[in-house]
Amino acid sequence: xxxxxxxxxxxxxxxxxxxxxxxxxxxxxxxxxxxxxxxxxxxxxxxxxxxxxxxxxxxxxxxxxxxxxxxxxxxxxxxxxxxxxxxxxxxxxxxxxxxxxxxxxxxxxxxxxxxxxxxxxxxxxxxxxxxxxxxxxxxxxxxxxxxxxxxxxxxxxxxxxxxxxxxxxxxxxxxxxxxxxxxxxxxxxxxxxxxxxxxxxxxxxxxxxxxxxxxxxxxxxxxxxxxxxxxxxxxxxxxxxxxxxxxxxxxxxxxxxxxxxxxxxxxxxxxxxxxxxxxxxxxxx
Numbered sequence: 312x313x314x315x316x317x318x319x320x321x322x323x324x325x326x327x328x329x330x331x332x333x334x335x336x337x338x339x340x341x342x343x344x345x346x347x348x349x350x351x352x353x354x355x356x357x358x359x360x361x362x363x364x365x366x367x368x369x370x371x372x373x374x375x376x377x378x379x380x381x382x383x384x385x386x387x388x389x390x391x392x393x394x395x396x397x398x399x400x401x402x403x404x405x406x407x408x409x410x411x412x413x414x415x416x417x418x419x420x421x422x423x424x425x426x427x428x429x430x431x432x433x434x435x436x437x438x439x440x441x442x443x444x445x446x447x448x449x450x451x452x453x454x455x456x457x458x459x460x461x462x463x464x465x466x467x468x469x470x471x472x473x474x475x476x477x478x479x480x481x482x483x484x485x486x487x488x489x490x491x492x493x494x495x496x497x498x499x500x501x502x503x504x505x506x507x508x509x510x511x512x513x514x515x516x517x518x519x520x521x522x523x524x525x526x527x528x529x530x531x532x533x534x535x536x537x538x539x540x541x542x543x544x545x546x547x548x549x550x551x552x553x554x555x556x557x558x559x560x561x562x563x564x565x566x567x568x569x570x571x572x573x574x575x576x577x578x579x580x581x582x583x584x585x586x587x588x589x590x591x592x593x594x595x596x
Contacts, residue, residue, distance in 0.1 A: 316447040316580040318367040318573075319439070319473070321464045322355015323428040323455035324388070324398075325407035326380040335414045344412075351387045352409055353428070354453035354480060357566045361573025362451070363391050367580045370394040370443055372435065372464075373456075374401060374427040381406035381427065399435060401427045431456045433463035446472035449576045453478040453569075465494035474579065478572050482507045493530025497585070499572050501537045516544055516553060524549050535589055537571055545589050554590055 332344040355373055363369040371393050375381030377400050384406065388395050405426040413419045444450060450468035452461050454477075465475050477495040482504040485492065492498070502519055506512050509522040516538060523534045523546045536544040542556040574592035583591065 323353035324356040325353035327352035357569035365577035367577035444471040
């Protein structure tokens with residue numbers, strides 16, 4: 312059996328502070344919460360942990376501050392046996408924090424202070440060892456670090472032969488006059504992100520098809536659209552197939568998309584086909 316390739320994740324690491332309360336406050340209102348919990352988060356860290364737990368060797372490129380939250384998140388990544396050689400520590404800079412309020416119905420309000428995540432630059436990309444980005448390895452990045460840094464990461468990974476995987480979440484916009492999606496081999500996004508990225512609206516798998524073809528026209532070779540309980544769509548240069556979701560009883564859907572991305576990348580690193588990797592990742596999320 313061939314040795315698995317590396318998965319290299321460029322992304323954010325955050326501390327999620329979750330306050331649960333009977334109802335969400337209105338503007339100017341104060342409500343008493345029932346509990347406060349702290350969790351490790353950040354889309355990049357989530358995807359790295361998912362890939363590692365799925366069996367891949369994982370290298371994480373990110374940034375934290377030299378505060379309590381940053382040290383806690385670093386310890387968690389070390390515990391998962393993820394290579395954090397290129398996890399930069401910034402002095403006198405706060406680590407990323409997400410403030411999340413959840414009511415009894417499961418509705419939430421979220422605010423994120425990126426902190427050290429916003430300090431990642433193309434210089435950090437240049438320091439990534441070339442052998443991490445050699446052919447056969449998988450370079451993964453969500454959209455929670457500066458856009459120019461992501462673009463630099465995709466460009467360097469592509470130039471050195473790695474497979475590039477971009478998860479545009481939280482979704483932003485790309486200037487049509489400076490479109491860099493052609494640097495992406497595999498784009499994984501949900502239907503809401505698909506709508507935003509293509510400037511349209513979508514509500515079903517059928518309506519997603521012309522939007523997917525738009526992304527191919529912009530240079531993306533493979534597109535995977537996750538559809539929650541409906542499964543996912545896999546498109547290779549416009550050849551689209553639907554994969555229904557497995558029937559499982561959900562326990563916790565938080566970071567389901569990140570789990571899919573990490574599990575998919577791990578399977579791809581084992582030389583699985585796109586179809587098999589996506590199908591294998593489907594029940595994990």
